[in-house]
Amino acid sequence: MSQPGGDGLSVVMMGRDEAHHLAESLPPLLKVADELIFVDTGSRDQTMDMVRAMGGRLIETPWRDDFSAPKNLGIDHARYSWILNVDCDEILQDVPRAGAALRHVCRGDAAPGWIVTIDNLMADGRVTSSQAIRLFQNHPAIRFANPVHESVARSLSLNWPGQPPLVAEGIRLRHLGYRGGMNRDKLKRNIAILRSWLEREPDNLFGCYKLGINLRHLGAASEGLFFLQKGFDLLDREIHRQTWPFAEKLVGEYFRALLEQGFKEKAEEVKRRVTLWVDGS
Numbered sequence: 001m002s003q004p005g006g007d008g009l010s011v012v013m014m015g016r017d018e019a020h021h022l023a024e025s026l027p028p029l030l031k032v033a034d035e036l037i038f039v040d041t042g043s044r045d046q047t048m049d050m051v052r053a054m055g056g057r058l059i060e061t062p063w064r065d066d067f068s069a070p071k072n073l074g075i076d077h078a079r080y081s082w083i084l085n086v087d088c089d090e091i092l093q094d095v096p097r098a099g100a101a102l103r104h105v106c107r108g109d110a111a112p113g114w115i116v117t118i119d120n121l122m123a124d125g126r127v128t129s130s131q132a133i134r135l136f137q138n139h140p141a142i143r144f145a146n147p148v149h150e151s152v153a154r155s156l157s158l159n160w161p162g163q164p165p166l167v168a169e170g171i172r173l174r175h176l177g178y179r180g181g182m183n184r185d186k187l188k189r190n191i192a193i194l195r196s197w198l199e200r201e202p203d204n205l206f207g208c209y210k211l212g213i214n215l216r217h218l219g220a221a222s223e224g225l226f227f228l229q230k231g232f233d234l235l236d237r238e239i240h241r242q243t244w245p246f247a248e249k250l251v252g253e254y255f256r257a258l259l260e261q262g263f264k265e266k267a268e269e270v271k272r273r274v275t276l277w278v279d280g281s
Contacts, residue, residue, distance in 0.1 A: 008034035008080035018088035068144035101170035
């Protein structure tokens with residue numbers, strides 16, 4: 001296991017059978033990274049050969065229905081002081097500007113985590129933007145959590161409660177995963193992992209939220225509403241709701257699900273409850 005060295009950037013990726021994406025995604029990253037670590041979870045295509053040929057460091061590990069574990073393994077082997085996490089179907093945009101922004105972050109310590117903008121190319125040609133914490137210090141307290149929909153947000157909020165992530169201007173990723181439409185196989189896979197997770201941790205707030213959303217995407221509206229309601233009830237009992245970065249999205253999804261299924265009075269009750277949160281009640 002490597003110990004972080006001096007200032008610099010380690011790009012960490014994980015995947016399996018991603019050769020069709022890596023020809024596009026690896027070259028821009030190799031222009032800005034001091035090293036690129038790819039954790040392979042069982043590829044049978046040319047993925048591993050491509051990573052080696054292009055100069056990346058390859059780590060192999062079995063797939064165990066957990067996206068956080070291979071990403072954390074990649075961080076464990078990172079040599080530099082900052083980590084940029086990128087998915088195989090994401091392409092770094094405007095490399096000169098992104099490189100300058102990354103160098104600026106890697107030389108400073110303004111925040112332990114930074115938010116990167118992700119431009120999602122949709123099947124109909126639209127581009128919708130989202131944001132996620134993808135750039136963060138190589139620190140032993142910062143690790144991914146959750147077997148699916150993995151994130152470092154919780155470790156950042158717990159260990160640096162007074163230092164919210166900053167937006168990294170100039171760093172944008174173009175996500176190609178939605179351009180073929182919703183992948184129902186991946187959706188079903190994620191739902192299976194979420195169900196297994198909630199069997200172990202039935203009151204996991206984030207797990208309930210994500211399972212509810214995924215079920216609604218799959219067309220299981222009633223069951224999706226059940227898990228969104230459970231997530232909302234768990235959030236309602238939380239003392240420090242502000243530490244949950246997805247709280248606003250959970251409330252919005254739950255509210256829309258109630259209206260779509262004809263529960264107007266319940267939706268108004270949710271609105272009143274959230275108003276009390278804001279008032280401190």
